[in-house]
Amino acid sequence: MNDNELRQLIKSYPEKGQRAFYDKYFNYVYTIVFSYLKNCGRTEDVDECVGDVFAQCFLYFDKQETIEGDMKALAASIARRRAVDAYRKLVKHSGNISIEECEEELRSSEDVVETSETSELRQILYSKVKELGEPESTIIIHKYYYGRTSTEIGEIVSMSGDVVRVKCSRAIKKLREMLVKVGING
Known part of the structure; x- marks a missing residue:
């Protein structure tokens, strides 16, 4: 609310x-x-x-x-x-x-x-990351919470580094939109 x-x-x-x-x-x-x-x-x-x-x-x-x-x-x-x-x-x-x-x-x-x-704010951010679903939430968590590269994340989620980069970019855009909807501008 x-x-x-x-x-x-x-x-x-x-x-x-x-x-x-x-x-x-x-x-x-x-x-x-x-x-x-x-x-x-x-x-x-x-x-x-x-x-x-x-x-x-x-x-x-x-x-x-x-x-x-x-x-x-x-x-x-x-x-x-x-x-x-x-x-x-x-x-x-x-x-x-x-x-x-x-x-x-x-x-x-x-x-x-x-x-x-x-x-x-961290709790809200984490819950919105989880709302992205798989594999996007795993990609975001490994990239921004653990600092892993796209290649390393690709090995974890069984994708190429290029696909991970594209999915990450799209997930970040979607995450920004989700955060704006709850009143957090980033």
């Missing part, structure tokens, strides 16, 4: 839309919150913060006449703010962590968001 479909669902059927938003972004939000709270909070603290993030998102949706912008960016922004607030609150009450550790932890957590997005 893309952002436009999700926006329409949230406005037309709020409960279904909120559930779809939650299902789509739960792992992403949880990863962000966990990265901030892993060293000072319990599982319950992480769960509570994740719940607060979605509650704030849903309140935002209810207040808006039209929902604009990137839904993932909205979830990430609210998750970071809520996680930082929860982190500060937990550190203040525990008294066991120094200010320097707090600052370092908050700075390093930004990398987790980027890592999470990169991981998600």
